[in-house]
Amino acid sequence: MSSGALPSAIAIVRISGPRARDALDHLAGAVPEVGCAALRTLRHDGEILDQAMLLWFAGPRTVTGEDVAEIHLHGSRAVVDACFAALQSLGLRMADPGEFTRRALFNGKMDLSAVEGLADLLAAETESQRRDAIRRQRGFIPQRLHEWRSRLTHVAAAIEAAIDYDGEEEVGGDPVYVIGGIRTLLREIERVLALAPAERLREGIRVAIIGPPNAGKSTLFNQLIGRDAAIVSDIAGTTRDVIECPIAIDGIPFLLVDTAGLRTTADPIEKIGVGKARDEAELADILVDLAADRDSERCVAVSAKADVTDARPGTLAVSVHKDTGIVQLQERLVEMAAAMIPLQGEVAFDRRYRQALAAVRNDLSVAVGTTDPLLVAEHIRLAIRELDRVLGGDGVEDMLDALFGRFCLGK
Known part of the structure; x- marks a missing residue:
């Protein structure tokens, strides 16, 4: 249906x-x-x-x-x-889940990137996710990969000609021109790899609220998500487990995480919660730290009870009860997240593509670092083979099973 x-x-x-x-x-x-x-x-x-x-x-x-x-x-x-x-x-x-789309793929009506884009579009909950999914569905990624492959094929042909007709000036490619073309392509791939991965946009920017017990973490968490999901009390150590909630701010997806208070404790259950809180602090893309004295590259320092205690110098003063500082905190999160997701018009490459491009980058780096034309030709061939693989050639069946499992029966 x-x-x-x-x-x-x-x-x-x-x-x-x-x-x-x-x-x-x-x-x-x-x-x-x-x-x-x-x-x-x-x-x-x-x-x-x-x-x-x-x-x-x-x-x-x-x-x-x-x-x-x-x-x-x-x-x-x-x-x-x-x-x-x-x-x-x-x-x-x-039909099995996603079977209509699987048949479209196998019958040449869609390519693999378009299928992945459709899966992301069906799951999109924010404006940035929707825009990225549509660009993927319209074939931006395979177009880019095919363009790179075409350029590498021309480079490979020039190198092979130079090897086969060594010493004949009118045949083969200018080595400076050939290596220059590889360097240009290498820079383009490195720029793509410098962008944030698609998983960050798909799953949401992970924001962990950390700090000591009774610092106001759960109250702030509830305020940001707009409902009472975390239990709030004056008893230290109330929160003992990790609570997650997806939210969107200005069209950007976030996964907000409430954590146990960080302290040394003899309570075995609370000790487990503190360990999980420390793990979340390591995993998070952004920290909202209720104990830090200043912001850092991935941390917003917050004084969360500005209505009852003086804010620490260099921190953002927030009071949930007086509704102050919340908008400024949201703006700060959006500002930090904007540097972690693709810009307008860019497309996020997910892990599968990024791993392949990293391999291509490594081969091209070796190619530009040697003067042996045989080695250059071999690494260009390996780079082309890697692009062929990610464009849908080898070893995608397991990935397809997982991908189509995300679809509904009618897709």
């Missing part, structure tokens, strides 16, 4: 494959013209199932590359169940 949860105004059942036409013909008695909607009464075993809108798309000019039919039913569970039962009695089966 390609539409949302039931009950609903309309439920869309999508069929893809060589038996789609026979299924429509059986239920409706006729198949509409390609791309034209038709209102039909659906019947099975002489019984009326529903009055539905039908759409027919003949392969290969469809989203999956196969014959595709859509049945727009009234969105009740009973109607949809009856339709499913009728289709299954005809030998059709339910």
